[in-house]
Amino acid sequence: MPWNNQGGGGGGGPWGSPPGGGGNNNPWGRPSGGGQPPGPDLDDLLRKGQERFKRMAPGGFGSGKGVALVVGVLAALWLASGIYRVQPDERGVVLRFGAYERTTEPGLRYHLPAPIERVQIAQVTTERRLDIGYRSQGDSRRPGASDVPDESLMLTGDENIIDIDFTVAWNVKDAPNFLFNIRDPEQTVRKAAESAMREVIGRTEIQPALTEARSEIEQSTRKLLQEMLDDYAAGIEVQRVQLQKVDPPAPVVDAFNDVQRARQERERLRNEAEAYRNGIIPTARGEAEKLIQEASAYREQVVSLAQGDAKRFLSVLEAYNQAPEVTARRMYLETMEEVLGKTNKIILDGKNGAAGALPYLPLNELLSRQSGQPAQPRQ
Template sequence: MAWNQPGNGGNNDRDPWKNQGGKDQGPPDLDEALRKLFAKFGFGGKKRGGSGGNSGIPAKGVGLIAIIALVVWFIAGFYTVKEADRGVVLRFGNFHTLVESGLHWRPVFIDTVEHVDVNNIRSDSTEGFMLTQDENVVVVQLDVQYRVVDPRNYLFNVVNADSVLSKATDSALRYVVGHTTMDEVLTRGREDVRASTLELLEETVNPYNMGLQIVDINLLPARPPEAVKDAFDDAISAQEDEERFIREAEAYAREVEPLARGQVRRLLQEAQAYKEQIILEAQGEVARFNELLPQYKQAPEVTRERIYLDTLQELYSKTPKVFVDVEGSNNMMYLPLDKILEKQGRNVSSFSPSRVPTEVSGSSNSSSSSSNSGRSSNRGGGRD
């Protein structure tokens, strides 16, 4: 039962606002409690010379509050710019100055600072189905790398410079792919597409002065739609085989061509040497004939005899020696002396005619006589 509930037997001793003596004090005065609290801090109190006047804030308290607020405001103005960032100071929303990395101070509620990363390289990519010049559809993906070089232009020249660069990249890539055939996009023309896209992108974004510098772009391998992917894979494989065969043929040509050129030079040198040899031999024959002609005019017979003997000596020195005797009998006998000497292990220079058998001697005499008679008849006929 509550302390003030009727029927409590008239027991009012449980009233919380009565002291132990039973005197009624009533509820506490909140105004008085607040005045006492402010008085402890020197912000209020009873006015001197007055009877129960209201309390006020003295000048000393106002000054203390102002000093504390000023100290807090001053401390709150310190800020730090990271090593990779630059600070863009805005005064009442307008550009004021740029600050480097480190500890700085700004007047709070007057200046604000925007931090812009200028050292790290940023990346953005674009991808989509694009129509080529020969009316084929390919899936192309390109990554662009860039960084901020002018924080002021980056923040204020355009709205959201990163988004503008992304849209410009997509537009430049679609323009270049639209003026390139599908085979070039997929195989041999990828580097040309990348270079053309980079050039067109720089021409597009430079007039805006966005404070961005394009570092590089990377064209990822393009691919056809999934419906025709297998057929295009076969075409790319055939293209690679063609290039490989061309490289192998060029390597073989580089290997064979020097050998052929060397053989040509060798044949030319041999032909030149043979030509000089023939010319020198002919000149020698002419010189010998010029020396022999005066001798022939002085003694024609002796000169013809000597020429004849020299000719036979040259011929017999190159042919095997065979002696034939047909006067004694009808049987013809021949004897290759060089073969007999080879069997006996003797040289031709050490051969002695006395050791030749009688048949051979007779044969050689008869053969020699017949040869001499024939030669004499020839000489006679020649002289006639």
């Protein structure tokens, strides 16, 4: 379509001639003196591009080759749109016409272009944390945390109220279930964890919950929470449940501390009594055992002596039955030896005038004076 020069000059175009005259002006004010243009000549660029395209498609855009070229370029771009990358901590879930098709591992992957297939990416190895009973401020967990009483106050098995704050660490173990079976994963884990903790605390008395049962509560809650999420087919794996705070409610904490101190004092007195009992009872048992052993030894001694005397008498009786006179004389001699062997004896020789000794002469006293021993009383 030719442009008409409205200003009387030739070749000015619809924008007119630039100041200073001159014809053959384009819309960007190309000067006519053959000087250097201020910018790229877009007319030349468009013209050159059309010429190159015509050389590639001699018939122009309307020809078969031109249409095929355009279609080929568009098809190549469409097919290339199916290339995607899965990071090491991710899994790709491919959907074909909206239905689950497959799960892809990390790396450079391909799926059929939209609208045939599309891919959703899920992070599976990243550990996610939920604060239940409190909300942490920034990166800190307990310092500056705000309490949430609706989540933290729970009823124990002995009908006491306890204030519990805990965290749940979880990650994704099944990407398709995680993406399609639950609408709000974080809220689902929060509600399920709170329900599991309330059930475990409802079976636990307050005193163990505050002291030695913390580890058992964590393990039981994690197991119950995992079972609930598996029933939901949530594709979530619970790594751990960690108690942050287990205290009585704030309005009664002073009274509860008084009760705890009284229980500790009772336990101390009980331990002292147990120690005293453990010291007395073994001593008494030892003394009793000693007496029993001594009595047993005395019994064995008496029985043995009696049995020995009985055997000795039987042996003497048997010898007496075989030789009565010899046995009787032997018994007499042994008896006299036993009797006279324990007495002081003075033998008087009649040849030396002993026959005239007076019977009341204290011979035993004279004998004791000679030997230096005290005299024994006369019999």
